[in-house]
Structures are given as structure tokens and as C-alpha cells.
Amino acid sequence: MVVAREHEGTSQTPAERRPGAGEVAAALLRALPAEIVRTDTTTRAAYASDGSVFRQVPAAVVLPRDADDVAGALEAARETGAPVVSRGGGTSIAGNAISEGVVLDFSRHMDRIVSIDPDARTAVVQPGVVLDDLRAAAERHGLTFGPDPSTHSRCTLGGMIGNNACGSHSVRWGTTADNVIGLRGLLADGRPFDAGRGTSGDPAVDAELIRLRDAHLASLRTGLGRFSRQVSGYGLHHLLPENGFDVAKALVGSESTCAIVTEATVRLVPSPPVRLLVVFGFPDVFEAATAAADLARCDVLTVEGMADDLIQALRSRPGRAGAGSELPPGRGWLYCEVGGQDREEALERAARTAAVVRERFPEAGERIVRDPAEARALWRIREAGAGIAARMADGGEAWANWEDSAVPVDNLAAYLRDLYDLMAEHGLRGIPYGHFGEGCLHLRCDFDLHTDRGLAAYRAFMNAAADLVTGHGGSVSGEHGDGRARSELLARMYPSELLDAFAQFKGVFDAERRLNPGVLVDPDPLDAALRPGPGHDRLDLLPVHALSTDGGSFARAVGRCVGVGACRNLHTGSMCPSFKATRDEVHSTRGRARVLAEMLRGETLTDGWRSTEVREALDLCLSCKACASDCPVEVDMATYKAEFLHRHYARRLRPMAHLSMGWLPVWSRLVTAAAPVARATNALLARPRVAALVKRAGGIEPRRRMIRFAETTLRRWMRRRGPAQAAPGAVGTAGKRTGGSSAGTEQIYNVKETASPTPSPRDDRPAVVLWPDTFTNFHEPGTGRAAVEVLEALGYRVELPAGSVCCGLTWHSTGQLGMVRRALRHALDALEVQLAAGYPVVGLEPSCTVMLRDEVRELLPDDPRARRLAEQTTTLAELVAEHEGEWPFGRLDAAAVAQVHCHQEAKGSYGADLAVLRRLGVDPDVIGSGCCGLAGNFGFERGHWEVSQSCAERELYPKVRAAAAEDVILADGFSCRTQITQGTDRTGSHLAEVLRTALRPDRPEKETRD
Template identity: 35%
Template sequence: MTVKPIHFARQASPVTSPLAARLRKELRGDVLFGQADRGRYATDASIYQIMPIGVVVPRDQKDLLLALEIAQSEKAPILARGGGTSQCGQTVGEALVIDNSKWLNNVIEFDAVARTIIVEPGMVLDHLNAWLKPYGLWFPVDVSTAAQCTIGGMAGNNSCGSRSIEYGNMVHNVLAIDAVLADGTQGRFETIDAMVQTPRLQSIVERIQQIAQREHAEIIERIPKVLRRVGGYNIDVFDCQNPRAYTDDGKANLAHILVGSEGTLAYSRQIKLKLAPLPKHKVLGVINFPTFYKAMDSAQHIVKLLPVAVELVDRTMIDLSLNIAAFRPVIEKALVGSPQAILLVEFAGDDQAALVQRLAALSDLMSDLGLPGMVVDMVDANEQKALWDVRKAGLNIMMSMKGDGKPVSFIEDCAVPLEHLAAYTDKLTEVFHKYHTEGTWYAHASVGTLHVRPILDMRRDGAADMRAIAEEASALVREYKGAYSGEHGDGLCRGEWVAWQYGPRLNRAFSEIKDLFDPDNRYNPDKIVRPPKMDEKSNFRFKPGYRELPLQTKLDWSAWNVKRDPATGVETPPGTGDDLTGGLAKAVEMCNNNGHCRKFDAGTMCPSYRITKDERHVTRGRANTLRLAISGQLGDDGLASAEVKEVLDLCVSCKGCKRDCPTGVDMARIKIEARAAWAKRNGITLRDKLVAFMPRYAPVASRFGVLLSAGEKLPFIGNWVKKAIGLAPQRSSPAFKTSFLSKVSASPAKASGMEVMLFVDTFNNYMEPENARAAQQVLEAAGYHVHFNTRQGERPLCCGRTYLSAGLVEQAKEEARRTLDALMPFVERGVPIVGLEPSCLLSLRDEFLNYGYGEEARRLANNAFLFEEFLVRERKADRLKLDLKPLPSNKAMVHGHCHQKAFDAFRPVPEILKWIPDLDVSVIESSCCGMAGSFGYEHEHYEASLAMAELSLLPAIRKAEKGTIFVADGTSCRHQIQDGTEETPLHAARVLAMALQQ
């Protein structure tokens, strides 16, 4: 599904050039020439950073053509960009970047019978396949970045995907490209006999045919005879004597010279694709290997069973996956013991029984190879998808290593014949050891392409080691007659190796082709032809002299400050509190720019990007801005800069990135530091103070709840007050009620001896006491002696989260200290701490650990549970008995709070509701509700808040059957649902209490 973004105005940067002035005057789309905007487009998923001239985000094809025309007249170089996921530096350069991903993502033409489709270059692969699914079709070049990469980028890189052994690469699946040349010539590049050949296009066709005929011997001799080779230009398309040439019905296709050209020859504005029928069934066999070598050596035998995919996951990736909450349960199901590598072998077809037989044949083969009982069969579609999601996240999982040493992409796509795969990987591992490092391995064992990344420190000696390793790896590739560039293209890191791979004659031929299409070198200059050295340090993200500004952090970031011994390559984590500032910088740098946060499928991340499709408002864009800011590239203000405040403006601290980002970028936590820096320099507003200090004045406000509610109901007074302090008048204000904790005391001791501490937060104490009352009823009915977080004459305990939202970290720490002091006696006795509000209770498991309170905080975190988590735990331990009766309504729909999802604490909610007899429970597949504490109440964020809710949550509730019970544990979520639908959602505790009363 293609989501159309809403537009939020931005402050225009000063006009810096005639090019910027013309573009801004004549285009309807965004024209971005500010330092921060350019900085966000200066990187992709590679190790490089080059500041572009400016950025254009065209609104439609007319805008695009106008931008190209203006750039031509101003002699500006052009760089096309989609998802910005290129790993070799293809989409960075000193040029005018044109971002196709926001608006140029439409289906232009579709023919289900012919199985073809024409799309714009910004169409995301997963969106395309979702669009095609009702027709039983898909585009089968299924790359791991399918959730964020665009068709234009895939064509530019000649992408391949996990199932290329069955379906081929992009060049085998692109039928035609509507493109614009640097001189403004437009045309459809397709089979030569079908082309409308203007004089300009005719001269190109004739000249390329002459070059291909002249270089026939070199093409046969030099172009590697492996499926995975994407370096240089596809000149063999026009070598009619070459049986390996890519043809359509025996006819050369000029579009195929553009595929893999990385935008250096023409600007692709529409692309015609060949589609394939969706396989009706799939099965997966996961082979566990005791050694990496055995896995590699077995691949050549496995492919004889004709699988559609054979994918590798090595021990490093297994271990990292086990440390990621979202992936741990998935990867555990695939393991037999402690393998050093696993291979995912997929079979697909229309006959399920036949596929199961092929799984049995796979097990027989592995027994013959000495590995009986080492194949885990996965026939269930959901289990298969979950494991493929882990494999697809391979790059990001590898990049989740903390510290300066990171897996670096530069030799990762070398492809060798399968019979040499084991020997190649063995020798390459020896090379890594020679330079005191290890390599991480994953990817396409079926076609001899393994994504291997040596772990290097690019801040220090990494560049020298990169060069040395590349030279030795290239010698091995040549020895085994492989391809140095096997999937991810050339870009900046492999461009210089094009001449090495193809020799001087073909390299000169590539230069001729480039000059034929683009004589002024304006389209993505210095890629493929006449590229810089791979280790040109001025192009690196971490350039010589890179440093962070002095930072005074409020939280403990030492866990990110992993140290690496340059002599041995061994990395040692520091002790708690060691170099907090360096740890913050490294936490920001965990973002590898792969763009997983730009996805739109199930999950939370990233709600602000989903509604804007703006690089400012996505985790990657924020991380890049923060990195630029703390390294002084945006001035001396660091975290307190206006640029940082701008990119964090729509961040709702949902913590979706904490869970969904495979590299572990925790933007909500980083935002606390940025807010604290801003508050220290600029102070905070009255509105911020009203939110931050709510736990302090709530006892007084609760005594005057009736008067406050009366004022709210008088539109003139209520709206005037809201506008005066910056709140949205459309919002209904939370109503203060009599405090629950002021009227309650600990329940009588139970014969069972079971105890629990009910941690009643500010919201459920003063605004929705009925939730706390229901939780008490349920816990007591289950036989628990219930304690409460209050003492005579003292203000109730508080998690301190409201202070964090205003950047008042010291006040939040004080609340945490007070809470720890009060709760530790219960923790010492093993009494569970149970909470109702996810954002509050989970602060005890997250933020409390960042304050430097050491073992006390860790012990509390391990003993703190959300209400539903506690009930599920107790029932599994056979300690919980509840006599629940059917409810008048037999349907319930559940919305998960973002923090519940981030901490894998949501699944217990629908689970406990299913204990109620005859209740049909379903989960609303939703991202953030958009309210996010005070965010949705703020005047300037009201529109964004509603837009987030309208993505899926509110429409799902409006479509529900009458009488459905809506369940949402978050206070903010309930308010958003009530404001947006006039339905009254309930906390799960209230639903259980209702079932008790029935």
C-alpha cells in the first residue's frame, strides 16, 4: 500500500545560489539547500559522506522534468535517490540529489494477463508486492531491504535478492525504462526493434552495437561466468555472439544497459517490470552445521535439489539475533544445539505434498553428508515469514555491534562458483586473522555470493586494513574465477575495481558508453567510470580529524563505549559510568543508514515518517542530524541546536526504534539528552512545566476536579486557556478525580501468603481510579495480599516520566531515587511490583537503569511487571485462579501501547482476555496511536497526532461491530480513541473485573 504523506511546513533555508532560487521559484515540491537537510542526504548505508549541492523532492513527473531542465541549464550534476539504502556509496555525491521516494511512487500501467506493470522509480518493493498480491502476482527480485528500497534504486544497482537462483536479477526482470538523458532527450529504452528511435537514440544504439562487436573477445574472456556479477555496464547485452547476453525473445534490450548503471547514464522516471505468479505454497528446511566450512561445502550439493533459495546465517548473526528481543524467539526455533552456521533452504510450488517430500529429500541428503537430524522443518507460513524477517535484517543485525569496530562493506559481494565457495571463505578468513579481525557472514549460498564484512575501526586504522584486505580478497576472487562485484554494485567502494575486473579494454569501452550517454559527466559523476580510490579519506563519513564536541550527558551511555585493542582486535566493554559522552556519540552512530525505519509494514517504527515521508522525521534522519550536530558539522550548539530540536519535534518517543531497529538506535532515550540540553540553554515553557510537574500538583487538582471540569465545559473559558498555554482547543482535557490511593489501604493478608505491590501511577490514581480499583479486585479475587505505593502523609510514588518529557532529568532522577527507596524492601522480600500504565511501569525497566543507580535499579527492573505480564506469569506457575464468566459482548479488539510492543510486553494482553469464556479477541494491527503523552494535546502537533491515529487505529475501530469492547492499556491511547471515535476503550484490568462480576 502506498501511503500519501501529509505536508508540514518547514522554515526555508536562505537562497544560496541561482540554482536554488530557480528551483524554489518554479517547483511545487521541496527544495532543500540548508546545511542540515543536505547533511541528511550526504550519506547512505555505506561508509561515505559527501555533502550534496542541494536536494529536490519533486511532487510529480512534471516537477521532476522541470528539475532536470533547470539543472541542465545551470550545468548542475544530478544524483537520483530512492530509499538511500545503497551500501557502496552510489547515492552520495556532490550533486543535486533528487529524492523520488516521497511522491514518485505510483503504478502507471498494469496488465495482469501479460504479467507486466509500469511503476515510478520511488515505488517501494514491499508496497508493490502488496498492491500485486490480490492478483496472485509478485515482483520476485526480493532483496532484504524490500520494506524500504525503491524499484528505481534496484534497477540502478541491478539488485538480485534471495531467490535469484530461480528468478534472476533485476536485469532479467526489467522490460523497459522511460528515461531522460542529461541533454534532456526523453525516450523509452526497450528492445531495439520496439524503440522509437530518434536520431539521438539511434546513434546510441548503433555506437553501443559497434563497441560490443569490437570487444567480443574481451567480453567472452573478461566477464565472469557467474550469475551474480553486477560491476561495470552490461555491455554483453549487445554482443549478439555471446550466448549469455540478456535478451527478451532473442532481442537485445537497451533498458538493460541502464540496469546496473547506478544512474550514471540516464534518469529513470518510469520502469516496466516482468511479474511472476505467487507460489501457492512454500516450505523451509533449516540446516544446522557444526562448522562454517561444512555449511559452505554443502551448498553445491543442496542446489541440486532445485530449491528457490539457500541463505546463510552465521554464528555471529545467530548470537546477535538472540540478543534482539524481536528476533530471539524466532531464531531459537530454528536451532539444533549450538550450530556455527545455518542454511535456510526454501522450496516453492503449487503442490504442498510434493514440497514436503522435497524437505524429506533434504534431510536424506544431509544424512548422507554426515548430518542426520540437523534439519528443522518449517511448514507453517507464519514461522517461515518470521525467520525470513530475521535473515532479511541480516545487515542491520550485523551492524548492531557496539563500539568503534563495525562490519565494513567493501568486499562483501564477491561471488565465486559454488564448488570453490568453502575454500574461498576459508582462505578469506585467514586473511582477516592476518589483520587481527574477524568477518561476519550471511546471504546467498545458492549463488556463491556471501555478504562478508570484516570488523574494522574506520576512525583509526580501518582504511589501511580495508585496502590491504581488498587486495588479498581480489586475488582470491581471480584465483577462483569469480566476480568482485556480485550484488550491491560499484559506487565509491568498488568503482576503482571495475578496471581490475574487466581489464583496460573493457574499462575504456565503459568510458565510451558513459561519454556517449552523458558527455558532460553530469549524471552521478565519478561512479563506475573514472571513480576515486575506495579509501579516499575525504569521502569517508569519519574523515581525518573527526571529533565530537564536548558533551555533558545526563544519562549513563557507557554500554556503547566498547573499546577495541588495535593489536589483537579484541573488544572489551567498559565499566558502568566510563566515558558517558563517548558512549552517547557511539549510540547515535549505531545508525548505519540502511533505512529499516522507513518501512510501513506491521510494527511501530516510525510513526512520524509514516505520516510525512520526510527524511527529517525518521529515525535515520534524526540520527544523521544528531551525528552532524555533536561532531560540530552544524555549528557549535551540539545537542542544543535548533536543527536537533527540529528533527525531534515529531518524535513521539514511542520506542519503536528500540525494538524494531536491528542496530538498536534508541531515539526516545537520545531525545531525553537533547531535551535536557535544550532546556538547560533555553529554559522551558509554561506548558512544559504544567506537564512536567503534574505529579506534584495532581493532589491539589484532584480536590478541585469538579470545578476544573466545569471550566472545561465552558467553551469560551476552556478554549481560551488552552490557546494561551499552547494546547489544542479541539482536545478534551483529562479530568481530575478523587485520588484512589487516598481512599485505599492494603488488603488483608491472605492465607496463601501471596503478596503483590500495585504501583498506581499518577494518571490511574488521579484521573482514572476505576482502573486501579479493577486491578485491585482482580488481584484480591486471585488470592493476593495487595500493597500500594503510598505512605501516610507522603505524596504517592512516581516514575518521573513527565519530567523527562521536558528535559528535567535531575527531577526525574529524584523521583526514581524516592521510588527505589520505597520499593526496595518489597523487592528484597521478592514481592512483585505490578503496574497498570505501560509508559510508567516500563520506566522502572528502562529509564531507571540509565540513572547510575546500579544493582538496585537492575533488581527492581527484574521484579517489575505490567498487570497482564504478572497474571500470565502466575498462571503458568499454577498460582493463579480466576472465576471468569462470559460478558454481554462477545467481541474485543485490543490496541497495544507502543512501550508494550517495544518491550515485548503486549502479547499477554490479548492472552488474558482470552481467559474470558466465549470472548473473541483480536489485535488491531496499528502503529503509534499518536497521542504520546502530551504530544497530541499540543496545538502545533494536533494534526500530526490525528494523522498517526488515522493510519490504521481509528479506521479499524470505526469498522468494528457494534458492541465490541475496545481495550487499550495506555492512558494516552484511550484518550486518542475517545476523541477520534467517541468510543470508550477500557484498560484490560476493567474487562477482567467485569468478567468477575458477571
């Protein structure tokens, strides 16, 4: 019999004997090619967690290419007794994609859509296929895959099958189990299976399953399948005769505890050509939950709900104060999507749906969203719920685990009221949202998972919540599986007879309990192996950055990453460019956060801030800051990288790239001190042998062309223009120092030598300060000259700071934070009078503008001048767009390719730029792939060439190469223009240069704005 199969190689079960990582690695390398076996500590740390709060450091990670590789991994696991778990996108919230043994990551290679049969409406896929890729392929035939969790852009079909994922459209198209036709793969002992309706593909297994089923017929019929979102435990009701003895469906939701799936046949459904979103607003979330039951019975595709708590948490984020303003009034909302063959049919269904709500809930507001872009923006709020809910409106942490409960939809409002009462009784707060139309509720609570006392309170709440949901006829899990979060609670939900049936079912497929032990059967305690548990932050130190939104704690900042995996989006968004290039979990924002967390814990990575493993994980981070905005919880890996490098190299020799490029402001100033020196330097660097020697000495990528130095800097050009045109320098500030700068900084910045002359007292134009960043001042002063002419044409008097200044960007990106703070203090000294006078500070280089607006407050939090500088800094586009006076520009009527600087996209807005371009008659095709790939020093550092070019080849290079000769190539960032020049036969232009081109020679006295 299968259940009685003896264990091969040892008499101990995997739970009793955990082999060492070296033993597992050796066995895997004997069975598999080395290139698909990852046993390095960095990788193991990156895979230590998924989207949950649990942590298990694996012995090894395998990236299988086919079923034979899976068989080899299973053979090695049998040899060593190591447990095995399957993993897709790693977005599991319940902790069902981690293991102390072997992790099989199917997302890297086994990601092929084998076939689509539009007539049969089926698709055959490998487990690593990303859901959105399948949906895009099916959409060409007017079809889609119905279940669509909010992680649809990165979750895999294998993960969805493992967890029985559902998503917002399951109210119409059901769970993943409802849409699976057949599964193929391997059992733990290496035997193949081919499960479907009526068979597992193995007569012996079928016989065991039939005996199991017949022994528990009454329990299976009364205890399972009672409502659509009852997914806790195994789906044994699919084995019932009336359900066709469907073994494939029974295996869906088994969380990799029974078998390893290598191929699946799934059902596709017709996709409505037109979809419209109807949003309803209710006085509170309880009325929204009551209305959900009525709407679920309407002809709708979704009934998604959320409470005001979620919107308030979102609005608490920087720059998101107006989020959700498009929602109708209320404190609870439902998203109802309707479909139709054409717009008229969709509108008719939307109207009918709205009429149902108006009849029963007269106080509800409604809004039919006709604009697809606006609908997409509203959906993003709902889909980002897991990340948004991870931080309360006051910044408090909130955690999953009671994240996925479900009740019959008619019971939802009562259950939700009781759940709020239970949270209040336990002194907890939470943010509810979810699939209200099917009674499924997502909720993150502000558990204290950091202390022993907090863990005891957490356990007490989880047990009480399990009793509560069971009392409402519900399930502790509604779609994400039980995992380590809720498997222990199955004993509170199901009678012992069903628990015995679950154990027998696992035994049929995995007699030795080697596959994902601790989940569903013989569960691990729900408070064991918690990632944020006591001791997770033993190496936490006072950071240089204030980390104001994280209470000054580096550990808490790193802990922002809850693992939702938005950084793994391959085709959309700006985050994370290095992962998009390598598809390596280590190079995702989440992977790096996990490695940093392991460093802080000090168990797997024991060298602390000196860790080479962390340095390697951070090496390919471009510091583009996309994660600071694209990540739902705003993980800012660029800042964490700077903090790590600052400590890693403290009192140690730094790489030459940190000296050659980190200190670029100093070298640039020295080289451009005199025109002959700059001219001679450029001539020498143009010689291949000299350039090669310099690049080798400076740690610079040999395939890069060296940048040039300006013979006439922007400052020198301003001085030569004379005070009448330049109107530089605030009166009385030339050469003045107000303290706060160190002697070292004074040597770097010779203030008196470069101070600007006093302006003419007759010049009463409003003043602006042009920030002379390193790149504009010393390398491409033409951009600065164009900006001066444009600003003067707008009626401004242009000043420069009183002396050479630098925001410290290049020091920041190389982790030389002491120099950054000194540079910023000096800048505040040089700007003090102008800031006090309220002059706007105009930034031309987007990365420097972000330093002045954002980083200065984090690095100098106690200096009131820093806050003033942040508030008064503006971009040229913002100043031009808000200008109310004479409009001195003509129309260009041109097309353009526009590369938005990654820092501007992450920490600012391109809205003002678009407004100005529209007024100029420039139609920009805005690059949507994020960072250009050069990213300051990153693309110039040796070893980064391939990733840098891969980033540019995603969209930037192809669009620039395809642009017509007369099209404008727009790029405000010096790095972006350098990447374009060195990677194509085109050159990029700054907005200032485009505006100067558009200046009218006969500027009118007055022209109102359009």
C-alpha cells in the same frame, strides 16, 4: 558525436567546479515549484548518507512528481554544473545514492504502478514504487516480481534497477537485469530515451554503442557475464549480438551514472500458491557453503545461508537470548524455500530437497517449517542480517564495504575459508551471511573507521580482499553495485581494456560526467568521505543516560543507524509512525539519526546542541520507542531525543508545553489535593473559553479536549478502605526517608502527608506493591481500584509505596532529565523496604512500567536499588498469567479490539495479556500499526494534531468504529484510551477493568490452570 558534446554554461566539469548550495537552490527554484525543492539544512543533513558508511551533504533535494520535474531539475543542474543522483528508498549499502549536488528522491511522488498486464506478465512502474507494493498488486493475478532483496518492504524499483538488486529468490528468477524489459527516462542533457531490446530509442546513441561494443567484442565476451552474480562495472555483455543488443539491461546496474529512469517495464513471474521453508543445519558455515552448490541445482526457490556468528549477535540483544531456537542444530544454516500448486506438491519437493542433503551431508540436520508464521519469523532473522551484523555479539561495531562479494557457487566454500583466513591475518572479525546458492556473500567487518591508522588498515584489507575474490573467479560486487565502496577496486578486477569500455559507455550517455560522479568511472577513493571517519564525533559529551550498550557514547549510539531503512516501512511494523504519516525522510528514524550525526560533526549544523535544525527534525518524533525494537540495530530515538532536549534547553526558557505537560505530575497532585479543588477545576475546564485560554497558555493543541482530574485519588481511596482491605505500606516505612532525594523533590512529594498506614499484622497474604502512576492515581483511579480488587481476589495483599511517587515519564519525554533522576531516586527511597523484601511491583501504565524496568537502570546505573526495581517490576497481565492458585474469573466470551501501548510493544511483550484474554474467552483483534498517535504529551502539543490523527486513522480508529457495540475496546495506556475517547464514540478499558468484570461472585476454593 554524443561523446564530444560540449558542456553548456561552463568549460569546467562538475568534478572541477562544485557550485554553492545557494546557487543550486536558486536555479532549482527558478525551474521548479517550491514545494518539491528542499534546500533547508535539516533536509540536506537527513540526506547526507544512505545505507552506507559514506557521507556527502547535498546542495538540494528534489521530490519530482513527473518527468517534467526531472527535466527541470536537470536543466538547473546544467546551469550550475551541479552533479545529480537518483534515490529511491536510500538503502544503498555501497554509497551510490548520495551526492554533493542534487538528490532526486523518487519515493515521495513518483510511486505509481502505471499498469499490470497479467496476460503478458509485465508491469509498468515509476521508479519510486516500493517492491512490496508491486508484489502485492501482482499477487492478485498469481504473479510476482522475482528479485526480492531483504529491504523489499521499503526499497524501490528505481533503486533495484540502479543497483541490479537480486535478493533471495534470484537463484530461481535471476537479477533485476534479467527481469527488466524496457526503461524510459532522461539523459543528463535533457534528451529522452526509451531503451529496450535492440535500441536506446536514439539512433545516434545506438550507433555509438555498437561502435563501442564492436571495438571490445573479445573483452566483453570473456570478461563479463561469467556467472549470475557478476554485477561489478557496467553490464556491457547485454550489448553483444547474441544477447540481442539489449540497452535496457545494459543500463540496469549503472547506479544513476548514465541516465535518470522515470518509468520501467518489468517482467512478472508466476508465484507458487504454496511455499514451504526447509532449514538445514550444518556443523559449520563452510559445509553449508559446500551444500549450497548442490541445493542450487535442485527445484528450490532460495538457497540462503548464514553462520552462527549472526545468531550469536542476535542473541546478544536484550530480550533476544532465545532467538534462533527454532533452527536445527548446527553452526551454519541454509534456508531453502520450495513452492507448489498445493501443499502436497510443496511437501513432496521439500522431501526431495531434504533427501539430497541427507545423501551428501549425513551430519546435517533438517527441519521442514509448516507453520507460515514460524517461517516468517525465521525469514525475519535472515532479512535483518544487515542490521544484526552491524553489531558483534560483544557489542563491537561492524561496517559494510566488503559487503557484497560473489564467486561462482562451486567456489564459495573455498573462498569463504580464505576470506576468514584473510580477516584473521588483518586482525578483523566479521559476520557472514547471504545468497549462498549463487555464491554471493554479505559480510560486515569490525573495521576501525574512526582513526587515520584504522583507515589505512581498512584500505589494505579491501585491496587484499579484491585480489582474493578475483583469484576465485569472482566479483567485488554481487548485487548492491560498486558505488563509493568498491568502484576503486574495479581496476584490480578488470583489465584496462574493460575499464576503457566502461568509461566510453558512460560517455555515450553522460559526456560531461554530471550523473553520480565518483562512481564506477573516475571513482572516488574508497576511504574518502566516510561518515564514521575521524572528526565525526567532535561534539560528543557525557550523556545523562548510561547508554550502557554503547559504552556511554552518544555519538556511538547515534552511529547505530546503518541506514537499512526499516523505519521507512509504510504498511508494516510500528516504526516510524511520523514517517508513515508524512513520508518525509527527515521524519524517519534514519533521517533523525543522520541529522544528529551532522550535529555531532559540527560542519553542516554548526550550532551544536542549540541547533534549531535538530530540534525541528526531532519535533515529530512521538518517543514511542518502536525503533528500539523494530530497528535491526535498536536505534532508540526516544532516548536520543530526551538527551538532545535536555541539553538544548539547558539554562534556557522551555516551551510552555514542557511546563504544562512535562510537569503534569505536580499539577495533578496539586489539583487533586482536595476534592472541591478537583471538582472546580474540571468544571472550569469544561467551559470552552476557559479551556481555550488554558490551552493557549499551555502550548496545548486547541482541538484537544482537556483531561479530567480525579476528585478521589487512588491513594485517598486506599486510605479510606482501611488497613484490613488495603494492607498498604511496608511496616515502619511510613514517612521514612533514606536519603538521596533533593530538597526540591521533597517539596514536590510530601511523603508524610500521603504515607500509607501500617498494615494489620494478622494479614499474612503475599504482598505486592501497586505502582500508583500519575495517570492512574490522579486522573483515572478507577483502573487502580479495579486492579486492587483483582489482586486481592487472587489472594494478594496490595500495598502502595510509602509516599507519592512518580517514574518521571513526562519529564523524560520533554527532556527534563534532571527531574527524572530526582523522581526515580525518590521512588527508590519510597520503595526501599518493599524492594528489599522482594515484593513484586505491579505497573498498570505500560509507559511507566518501561521507565521502571528499563530507563531506571540507564539513568541510575550506580544505584543497586535501580536494578532490583527493574527486576521486580511486573505487569498485571504477567502476574495474573503466572498465578498458580485459585482462578477467580469466569469466561466473558467476547470479541475485542486491543491497542497495545507502543512502549509495551517495544520494550515488553503482549504475550501474557493474550494468554489471560484467551483464558477469559476474549478474542482480541490486536492493532498492528503501533502507536495510537497520542503518545503522552505528543498528541496534546500544538502542531502535532495532523500526525497524531494520521497515526490513529491507520488502523486504530477504523477498527474501533467498526467494532460491535458489545465488543470490548482494550487499551492499557492512558494515552491510548484518551485518543480512543476523543477520536471515536467509544471508550477503552484497561485489562484490570476487564478482569474485575470477569470476577466470579461465587469463587471456587480451588481450580487448576487450563
